[in-house]
Amino acid sequence: MSDERALIDVENLSKAYGGMPVLRGLNFHVRPGEFVALLGANGSGKSTLLRLLSGLSKPTTGAIRVGGWEMPGEAMAVRAQIGLVTHQPLLYQNLTARENLDFFGKLYGIGREERDRRITDLLRKVGLRKRADSLVRTFSRGMKQRLSIARASLHQPDVLLLDEPYSGLDQAAIERLDEILFAGLDAGRTIIMSTHQLERVPRSAGRALVLSRGRITFDDATGSRDMSEIYRSASA
């Protein structure tokens, strides 16, 4: 049953690769401004779900609506509302930070003046203003991930999908990323963040959704409960 207030509406969603089911009949809704922690072991289907939500992959059966637009028929409109950060930076190594953002800004149809303004602002927010004209290939993993967040936020999407964003980062880089993501840049934005590192789920995540073998085994507000406790009971 669809929720009229939902920004993301997923109904009976299944995905199979070569006959092998990865996601089995998922149903859930996400309201504007919600921060959902998507938990599950490796291979539980978290990345597949985020690829489906971002329009990078097509469902085998079921429906996905984002902001009222249905996929895959209206995928173009959905893609304009979504920003995706993965463990890969999705950046061009032989372009500078500014050139990367400028390129993606053009693809999202942002006019030159507005693009320049947003790029300058985002580079400052992610702490890369001084490295704006350095090639991405000279960046550390943490810097690439921060620039990746700027790339995903450039078109001011309604929904930010984070797929294991902490993968391969050291403690200092993780804290810096948290600071950017949850304290300033994306406050108030709808966020779905997948992780298998329970200790990395920010306190601001108001809801947990646990995937196990392609099914949702827990979907509720986190309240004051401990993530490890939720995960253990949902995976049992």
Add this chain to the structure above:
Amino acid sequence: MKTPFINSVAAIIGKDLRAEMRARELVSVMALFALLSILVFSFALELDREAREEAVSGVLWVTLIFASLLGFNRSMAQERDQGNLDALLLAPISRAAIFVGKLLGNFIFTLIVALAILPLMTALYGLALLDGWIIVTTTLGIFGFATIGTLLATMTVQTQAREALLPIAMLPIALPFLLTAVRATKGVLSGAPAAEWQGPLGMLAAITVIYLVLCLLLYEYVLEE
């Protein structure tokens, strides 16, 4: 909501040119291969001037085809390596714009190599390869080859054996380009009447248009999982 086609294409070409000007990973490798190839053929055919004149159009096209294969593979690998293809697919642009952008980038890089080796071949083989019609034939043939190469490189780059798979997949499909391009080039070089080589040239143009339309239609499916 959707970024205009022409703006998306221009952005992709601009990005490819800028990245190449900085890294010089594509054109330099293609040009080096082309240089070695024409030198090897030049030495191999040195003793027989007649055979050299007969073979020069074949040498030109075999060199360009293998050089372009190196370039197409590398160009798509750049999109695949850091997951950049996903970033392109996430943008509100049509799949056709991605295809045309990548195609024109590949075409420009291969054309630069061709325009560099034509004077060199003229000097080495003693034939007038800097002829207007040779340049037209070369440009058209390279465009057709880049069309099919861009489509197939997008497919093969998603496999582990991409370096080996692209030539295997591409050479049989590109055979019509090769045959008509060699015939047209040979006709122009031999000084034959225009009526003799305009037929193959027209056929080359027709094959290019057919392949371009087919590739535009198929590209969306190639990008799907």
